[in-house]
Structures are given as structure tokens and as C-alpha cells.
Amino acid sequence: MATAFMRTCTVALIGSGAIACVMARSLLEQHPQVRLVGALDQNVARARQRMDARIPLTASLDELLGWGPELVVECAGHAALAEHGAAVLTRGVDLLVASVGALARPELESALRAAALTGGTHIRIPSGAIGGLDALASARVGGLDSVRYVGRKPVNAWRGTPAEKVIDLDTVTTATVIFEGSARDAALTYPQNANVTAATALAGIGFDATHVTLYADPAARGNEHQIDAEGRFGSFRFSVINVPLPENPKTSSLAAYSLLRCVLAPAETIQI
Numbered sequence: 001m002a003t004a005f006m007r008t009c010t011v012a013l014i015g016s017g018a019i020a021c022v023m024a025r026s027l028l029e030q031h032p033q034v035r036l037v038g039a040l041d042q043n044v045a046r047a048r049q050r051m052d053a054r055i056p057l058t059a060s061l062d063e064l065l066g067w068g069p070e071l072v073v074e075c076a077g078h079a080a081l082a083e084h085g086a087a088v089l090t091r092g093v094d095l096l097v098a099s100v101g102a103l104a105r106p107e108l109e110s111a112l113r114a115a116a117l118t119g120g121t122h123i124r125i126p127s128g129a130i131g132g133l134d135a136l137a138s139a140r141v142g143g144l145d146s147v148r149y150v151g152r153k154p155v156n157a158w159r160g161t162p163a164e165k166v167i168d169l170d171t172v173t174t175a176t177v178i179f180e181g182s183a184r185d186a187a188l189t190y191p192q193n194a195n196v197t198a199a200t201a202l203a204g205i206g207f208d209a210t211h212v213t214l215y216a217d218p219a220a221r222g223n224e225h226q227i228d229a230e231g232r233f234g235s236f237r238f239s240v241i242n243v244p245l246p247e248n249p250k251t252s253s254l255a256a257y258s259l260l261r262c263v264l265a266p267a268e269t270i271q272i
């Protein structure tokens, strides 16, 4: 039970997949100060099989917003953000975005920024599967010279992606580059695997100046992310090895925890 001393807030989810299920379980079982009012999914029948019976489900954004969330958490993919993001923001509700790579499309970024201005709302970008974005964003204030991101994931994480056309995933025995280029192209080419490149770009020197290398690596110890940045502040290296979620090898467990942290933060007395 939430106590009289706790701040409370209400949230709704878009999506009912791997991240949404971790969030819903955690909010229901451990965090009564955040009330989950419901979830939207394009396939309500399938969502019902995955999600706790206590969570109201809908395929209608109007209905979801009618349940009165103060914050909507998109964790459903680039298409879902394009479909619902602007409407959420225009209707006066802040939006926490998991599928940040979708912002690599300039027209969607502009539309969401305009909707947020119209609705007096904010687009919130979580650190997701990576970290170090606080340092990167601080460094940007003084001036950044270069930001490089390197991602390594086990071979199975690249199945069902354009990597299958770049290399033969069945015969890879050593770390093999499947992408090299800008954060913009990485995020658009690998919408489920490269959201972190977009978050890194937005925190640092932008989609086109951020250099990205992605590997399919049979020796990867998990989903590995590394940022190297240089600028007036000096230099830093951030790296993390993530355990993927069992329900979705493309998604790191830290991504789900990061979204949870963002949802829980407004109810915290000390904010970090």
C-alpha cells in the first residue's frame, strides 16, 4: 500500500511485450506509489495472454488517455511511436520514449517536438540499455569533439534484422562488423537493436556526427555497449555488458529497469 508520506503518480503503457511485462510486474508488486492505469496494444488478445489480469487493456488511445495517466510510456516499437506519440503529447500527457531510434527520422522528430509545444508537454528519453548519458550531456555544454559508439551482441540478437543480408549469421565464428556509419543510419537500419545509438546522439553531438560500429559477436558476454567521447571537458569511456531479457534477446534488461526508474523518479523525494 502507498502511505500518506509517498508522492503518487499514474502511468499507462503502450506495448505489452518484454519491457512492458517487466514494468507491469514491478509496478504491481513493488511500487504501489505508481498506479498503472492500463496498457495499449494493437493486439489485445495476445496482450491479455502476457499481462497480469489486473491491468486494463485497450487498442484505443482515446480509451487509454481516458484512464487519466499523467505519463504514457511507449515501449512498443518505432511504428507505435509514430502512430500514437504526437496524439499523447498534444493531449497534455508527457511521453517516455523507449523507441528513441524513431527520432532519427527528421519528420517524426519535428512532429513530436511540435506536438509537445502544442500540448505543453515533454518527450522524455531514458538512458535505456546504455548509461553515461548524464556525463555526455554535461560534456556537450562545454563542447564535444567526437563521440563514438560500439555495440556488440550475440549472433542470435541479429536474427530477423538486415544483418542477415550483410553476413551469414549461421557461419560467424569471430566478431564481425555488421554496420559502420552514423547514428542516424544505425537507428533506422536496426530499429530494435540500435535505440541506444539514438539516445547517445541526442545526448551528445547529434545523429549525423555520432559514429557507430555494430558487431555480431559469438564471444559477446551479453549485449555490450561502449561510448568514447572527447571534448573540452576531457575524455571518457563508458561501457556496460547487459543481460538480455529472456522474452526478447534484442532487448537488454537494463532498458526495462531504466524505464522503470524514470517512472518511479517523480515520486522520489531526492531526485538523481
Ligand SMILES: NC(=O)c1ccc[n+]([C@@H]2O[C@H](COP(=O)([O-])OP(=O)(O)OC[C@H]3O[C@@H](n4cnc5c(N)ncnc54)[C@H](O)[C@@H]3O)[C@@H](O)[C@H]2O)c1
Residues within 6 Å of the ligand: 014, 015, 016, 017, 018, 019, 020, 040, 041, 042, 043, 047, 075, 076, 077, 078, 079, 080, 081, 083, 097, 098, 099, 100, 126, 127, 128, 129, 130, 191, 192, 195, 196, 199, 247, 248, 250, 251, 252, 255
Ligand atoms: N532505448 C533502449 O535502450 C531500448 C532498448 C530495447 C528496446 N527498445 C525499444 O523498446 C521497444 C519494445 O521492446 P520490447 O523488448 O518490449 O519489444 P517486444 O517486441 O517484446 O514488444 C513490443 C510490443 O509492442 C506491441 N506493438 C507493436 N506495434 C504496436 C503498435 N503500432 N501499437 C501498439 N502496440 C504495438 C507489440 O504487440 C508488443 O506487445 C523495442 O521495439 C525498441 O524499439 C529500446
